[in-house]
Amino acid sequence: MGDSVIRVVASKSVHRRSQGSVEILHNTREKLVPNQFLADAAKDLDLSKYLLSSGSSDVIKSRLVLAKLYESLTGAIFLEKDYSVAAKFVEDTLISKFLDSKKS
Secondary structure, three states: OOHHHHHHHHHHHHHHHHHOOOOHHHHHHHHHHHHHHHHHHHOOOOOOOOOOOOOOOHHHHOOOEOOOOOEHHHHHHHOOOHHHHHHHHHHHHHHHHHHHHHHH
């Protein structure tokens, strides 16, 4: 569920900034949602410290696990609060950081 919320938020955010260009919308959105950027957002938030593991610490630090953790947290925020709170979380922790890094 979190992945769907992230895609919708990314689509709406990029659409606002793309001035109606479908190509810009598609290309920018697709760059925002891969596991790499989700994992970076999870790492920035230090989400791995909330995981319990009986296995290797390498698993907890893997990019895929971090990405899924970010997706799960987004889904939980959506379910417990609402879309607007989840959207603000994604905007603040993923989209704005990605777009700001592209300006540099």
